[in-house]
Amino acid sequence: MIRNYFFNLSQRYASKWLVFFIDLSVVLITLFATYLIRFNFTLNFDTKQFLVQLPFLSIVTILSFLIVGSYKSVIRHTGFTDVVNVFKAVLLIASICAVGVLLNRTTNLVSNFTIPLSIIVMHSVLSFVALAGSRLVFKLSYNHLKCKFKTSKNILIYGAGDSGIITYNAILNGTNKNFNVINFIDDNVKKRGKLINGISILNSKEITERFINKNDIDEIIVASQTIEPKRLIKLVDSLMDLNVQVKKVPPIEKWIDGELNTSQIKQVQIEDLLGRPPIEIDNPNLVNEFKGETIIVTGAAGSIGSELVNQLSNFDVKHLILVDQAESALYDVQQDLKRAGKHNFTAIVADIRDGLRIDTIFQYHKPTMVFHAAAYKHVPLMEKSPYEAIKINVNGTKLLADTASRYNVKKFVFVSTDKAVNPTSVMGATKRMAEMYISCLQKESKTKFITTRFGNVLGSNGSVIPLFKKQIEQGGPLTLTHKDITRYFMTIPEASQLVLEAGTMGKGGEIFIFDMGESVKIYDLAKNMIKLSGLRFPEDIDIKITGLRPGEKLYEELLANGENTLSTYHKKILISKTRELNTQKIKADIEELCITNRFQSNNIVLKMKQLIPEYKSNNSDYERFDKRVQIYKKVKGISDENTNKTYSNL
Numbered sequence: 001m002i003r004n005y006f007f008n009l010s011q012r013y014a015s016k017w018l019v020f021f022i023d024l025s026v027v028l029i030t031l032f033a034t035y036l037i038r039f040n041f042t043l044n045f046d047t048k049q050f051l052v053q054l055p056f057l058s059i060v061t062i063l064s065f066l067i068v069g070s071y072k073s074v075i076r077h078t079g080f081t082d083v084v085n086v087f088k089a090v091l092l093i094a095s096i097c098a099v100g101v102l103l104n105r106t107t108n109l110v111s112n113f114t115i116p117l118s119i120i121v122m123h124s125v126l127s128f129v130a131l132a133g134s135r136l137v138f139k140l141s142y143n144h145l146k147c148k149f150k151t152s153k154n155i156l157i158y159g160a161g162d163s164g165i166i167t168y169n170a171i172l173n174g175t176n177k178n179f180n181v182i183n184f185i186d187d188n189v190k191k192r193g194k195l196i197n198g199i200s201i202l203n204s205k206e207i208t209e210r211f212i213n214k215n216d217i218d219e220i221i222v223a224s225q226t227i228e229p230k231r232l233i234k235l236v237d238s239l240m241d242l243n244v245q246v247k248k249v250p251p252i253e254k255w256i257d258g259e260l261n262t263s264q265i266k267q268v269q270i271e272d273l274l275g276r277p278p279i280e281i282d283n284p285n286l287v288n289e290f291k292g293e294t295i296i297v298t299g300a301a302g303s304i305g306s307e308l309v310n311q312l313s314n315f316d317v318k319h320l321i322l323v324d325q326a327e328s329a330l331y332d333v334q335q336d337l338k339r340a341g342k343h344n345f346t347a348i349v350a351d352i353r354d355g356l357r358i359d360t361i362f363q364y365h366k367p368t369m370v371f372h373a374a375a376y377k378h379v380p381l382m383e384k385s386p387y388e389a390i391k392i393n394v395n396g397t398k399l400l401a402d403t404a405s406r407y408n409v410k411k412f413v414f415v416s417t418d419k420a421v422n423p424t425s426v427m428g429a430t431k432r433m434a435e436m437y438i439s440c441l442q443k444e445s446k447t448k449f450i451t452t453r454f455g456n457v458l459g460s461n462g463s464v465i466p467l468f469k470k471q472i473e474q475g476g477p478l479t480l481t482h483k484d485i486t487r488y489f490m491t492i493p494e495a496s497q498l499v500l501e502a503g504t505m506g507k508g509g510e511i512f513i514f515d516m517g518e519s520v521k522i523y524d525l526a527k528n529m530i531k532l533s534g535l536r537f538p539e540d541i542d543i544k545i546t547g548l549r550p551g552e553k554l555y556e557e558l559l560a561n562g563e564n565t566l567s568t569y570h571k572k573i574l575i576s577k578t579r580e581l582n583t584q585k586i587k588a589d590i591e592e593l594c595i596t597n598r599f600q601s602n603n604i605v606l607k608m609k610q611l612i613p614e615y616k617s618n619n620s621d622y623e624r625f626d627k628r629v630q631i632y633k634k635v636k637g638i639s640d641e642n643t644n645k646t647y648s649n650l
Contacts, residue, residue, distance in 0.1 A: 016071055016072050017071075019071045019072075019073075019075060020071040022134070023061075023065060023070070023071055023131055024058065024062065024065070026131055027093065027127050027131070028054060028058065028061075029130075030127040031053070031054070031057055031119075032050070034122045035050060037126075038116075038118065038119060038122060049112075049113075049114075053113075053115055056097075056100070056113075057093075060093055060096045060097055060100070061093055064089045064090075064092040064093045065089055067089075067092065068085055068089040068092060069085065070082070070085040070089040075135055075138050075139065075142075078135040078136065078139050079169075082135065083132050083135075086131045086132050087128060087132075089131075090124050090127055090128040090131065091124070093124070093127070094120055094123070094124040097115060097120050098117065098120055101114055101117070101120070153179050153180065153218040153219055154179075154180050154182050154215055154217050154219075155171070155179050155180065155181055155182065155217065155218060155220065155221055156181075156182055156183050156184070156207065156217055156219075156220045156221070157181060157184050157220075157223050158184075158185045158204070158220060158222045158223060158224055158227075158235070159184070159185070159222065159223040159224030159225075160185075160186035160191050160194075160196060160201045161223075161224065161225075161226075163223045163225045164186070164196075164223040164224065166223075167221060167223040167249050168184075168196065168197070168199075171221075179219075181199055182199075182215050182217065183199060183200055183201070183215075184196055184199060184200070184201045185201070185202055185204050185207060185220075186201050186202075186203070207220075207242075208242075209242050212242045212243070217242075217244050218245065219244060219245045219247055220244055220245070220247070221247045221248070221249065222247070222248045222249065223249045225249075233528075236531070237528075246532075285504055286315065286504055287315060287316070289503075289504045290312060290317050290369075290500075291316045291317070292316065293318055293368045293369050294317070294319045294321070294365060294367045294368050295312055295317055295319070295320055295321065295367060295369045295370070295371065296321045296361070296365070296367040296369070296370045297309050297312070297323065297370075297371045298370070298372050299323075299372070299373035299375065300322035300323055300324045300330060300333060300347070300373075301324040301326045301329035301330040301332070301333050302324070302326075302329075302373060303457055303463075303492055304373045304415055304457060304492065304495055305371075305373040305374070306329075306336075307493060307496040308371050308373060308499060308500070309322055309333060309337070310336075310337075310496075311493075312371075312500070313342045313345065319344055319345065319346065320344060320345035320346070321346050321361065321365050321367060322334070322345060322346065322347040323348050323350050323352070323361065324349065324350075324374065325349060325350065325351045325352075325374075327349045330347050330349060333347070334347040346365070348361060351396075352374050352392070352396035352397075352399060352400050353391055353392065353395060353396050353399065355403070358400060358403050359403055362403050362409075363407075366407070367404075367407070367409055368409060368410050369409065369410055369411045369412075369413070369503070370404050370409055370411070370412045371413045371415070371499065371503065372397060372400055372401075372412065372414045373415040375393050375396075375415070375431070376389055376393055376427065377417070377427060378427070379419070379425045379426075379427045379428070379549065379551045379552055380549045380550050380551065380552070382426045382427035382430070382551070383426050383549075383551040383620055383622075384550075385426075386426045386601045386604040386605055387596070387601065389426050389427055390594060390596070390604060390608075391594075393427070393431055393433075394433050394434050394437070394590060394593065395594040397414065397434040397438065398434075398591070398594060400412075401414075401437065401438050401441055401447075401449065402441070405441060405446070408446050408447065409447050410447065410448065411447070411448045411450060411503060411506065412438065412448070413450045413452060413503040413506070414435070414438055414449065414450065414452065416435055416452060416453045416511075417453065417454070417455070418453060418455045418488060418513075419431060419553070420432035420453065421453070422615075423612065423614070423615045424551055424552070424553050424615075424616060424620075425550070425552065425553075425618070426608070426622075427551065428615075429612055430608070432612055432615070433590055433593075433608065433611060433612065435453075435511060436586055436590070436612075437587065437590050438451065439451070439509060439511075440581060440586050441587075442508055442509040443509075443583055444583075448508030449508060449509065450502060450503055450506030450508065450509075450512065451510065451511040451512065452498065452499050452502045452503075452511075452512045452514070453576070454488070454490060454495055454498065454513070454514045454516065455487060455488030455489060455490065455516055455519075456487045456490075457489070457491070457492055457495050464487075464525070465529070467479075468526060468529045471541075472533050472535070472541060475541070476530075476540075476542060477542040477543060477544040478526045478529070478530070478541060478542075478543045479543075479544050480522060480523060480543055480544070480546065481545070481546055481548045481549055482545065482547070482548050483523050483545055484521070484523070484554060485521075485522045485523070485548075485552075485555070486519040486520060486521050486522065486555045487519060487520060487522060487555075488516040488519050488520070489520050490514070495514075498512075498514050501570060501573060502573055505569070505573070510575045510576075511576040512576070513574050513575075513576050514573060514574075515571070515572045515573070515574065519555060523543065526543050527543070530543075547619075548618070548619045549619065550619055551620050552619060553618060586611065589607070589610070589611050590611070592607075593607050593608070602622075602625075605625065606625060609625060
């Protein structure tokens with residue numbers, strides 16, 4: 001144990017004291033070299049005087065090094081700051097020597113002792129060059145040996161600005177892996193042909209397959225912080241075809257303590273290829289909005305619900321109530337919060353269809369806000385189970401909204417979907433009915449009911465991204481329902497932030513829709529995922545078209561027929577202006593639908609079509625009802641405005 005203690009002590013301090021004595025030796029040797037240079041490389045100088053000067057210089061040098069601490073730097077990572085410290089030490093040595101010599105001349109404390117001022121000046125320059133040069137030589141030698149004995153990767157850095165230089169330094173000083181930076185890439189005409197640390201800057205057009213093969217390039221790191229998403233997509237497409245890995249430096253705000261580490265440089269993610277800049281929320285009003293509130297989040301173990309919980313837990317809320325029927329997933333969320341040091345929450349396993357259970361939760365916890373994210377969302381599954389879709393998406397929302405209204409909850413934020421717009425599926429129709437019910441309830445309640453509507457969420461449970469990842473791991477092929485299918489996408493944090501923002505700005509009765517940029521072609525998304533996995537399409541993994549699933553749309557919409565929008569103070573959030581609803585009739589029809597027999601699937605769908613005239617089934621058994629309606633309308637001469645009457649006559 002004692003031996004280990006002294007071994008650790010030696011490992012900790014030996015290297016810096018070794019540097020200290022080497023530097024001291026360099027300073028003393030350079031004094032001799034200075035005399036040689038001064039006297040034309042002869043020994044025609046007073047050697048006795050020189051031997052007296054050596055102890056004096058040794059004491060001065062030791063004091064200077066101890067004061068400045070230049071010997072404490074890690075030599076193999078020598079940088080500009082270390083060179084500055086060497087300069088400070090040398091300047092201090094020269095200053096003390098000069099002052100000492102001048103004082104001795106006037107006081108004659110030590111007779112016959114002096115150092116020519118020209119020698120002091122020359123020695124300062126020579127010792128600085130020697131000390132800085134020795135560090136540089138050691139650093140270059142270390143890097144050379146590291147390259148020789150470690151497997152190295154040849155890389156290119158895209159972006160020759162500040163971020164590119166910081167990335168280069170991080171790579172150079174990294175200890176885990178060895179990288180050899182071949183070139184910088186930058187499309188700025190002013191930088192073309194220039195050098196950074198001896199490394200030339202090329203234009204992206206010069207990065208051809210021949211160049212990649214000739215220089216044996218393994219990786220290209222995108223360091224530019226200002227690159228536009230569309231430019232990044234184009235760049236990734238062109239580079240991945242050259243069979244190289246493309247990695248990306250994270251945003252500056254995600255650097256650890258403001259410094260970039262090589263471990264933070266990750267492979268380009270599919271989120272980077274959305275074709276739009278990330279949606280950012282920076283609203284100080286959120287802090288005041290949730291301060292001291294008791295908030296219920298339903299579906300708290302789901303993708304959106306768990307992220308809502310995560311973000312809400314960062315505010316000064318009074319209490320968070322997490323409600324979900326999936327006990328294992330809810331347990332995981334609970335443990336994540338505890339690990340993060342959060343304790344002002346209660347996790348409750350409960351079914352939102354159980355009115356008595358929900359009432360008990362409200363009675364005990366007295367929530368002031370509700371975020372309702374619980375839902376059945378898988379389109380093909382709900383197409384086969386209309387009764388279950390109604391029970392959760394409509395009746396569950398109805399029970400929760402009624403309870404919130406009864407307990408005078410301040411705000412009720414409902415998480416809807418773009419599939420509720422001109423629905424073509426049972427799932428979309430049930431979400432639209434839930435929107436309609438809380439809109440009706442708004443007119444007779446003190447609670448502010450707010451709806452948020454957005455598209456697909458990247459990486460959420462059951463979304464296309466995890467499916468593609470699993471299929472890639474299994475060797476493919478990737479299955480796609482249609483080559484031309486498109487979807488709007490956003491990340492889980494983006495969706496949750498926008499829900500919180502809409503909940504803050506909502507006054508009651510609004511349907512907030514989110515600007516998610518241009519819709520993304522899923523076929524292109526699939527190809528990019530194959531490339532991001534380091535594989536080739538279609539040589540390594542192919543894409544198989546399987547045909548649209550029951551109820552599935554070819555493309556999604558954010559606005560229904562008869563809707564337009566109003567702007568808000570956030571450019572990415574709009575308010576949908578919905579048509580007027582017959583409140584009493586719709587509420588009564590929805591309540592009747594919620595008690596329909598589970599074995600009457602056809603009757604359930606017919607009633608939904610009666611409630612939602614724009615609901616037209618697609619690639620589903622229920623299309624027959626729409627065809628019957630069209631034939632009936634044609635025979636009877638009924639206009640679209642009287643569609644509700646048509647359904648009731650069938």
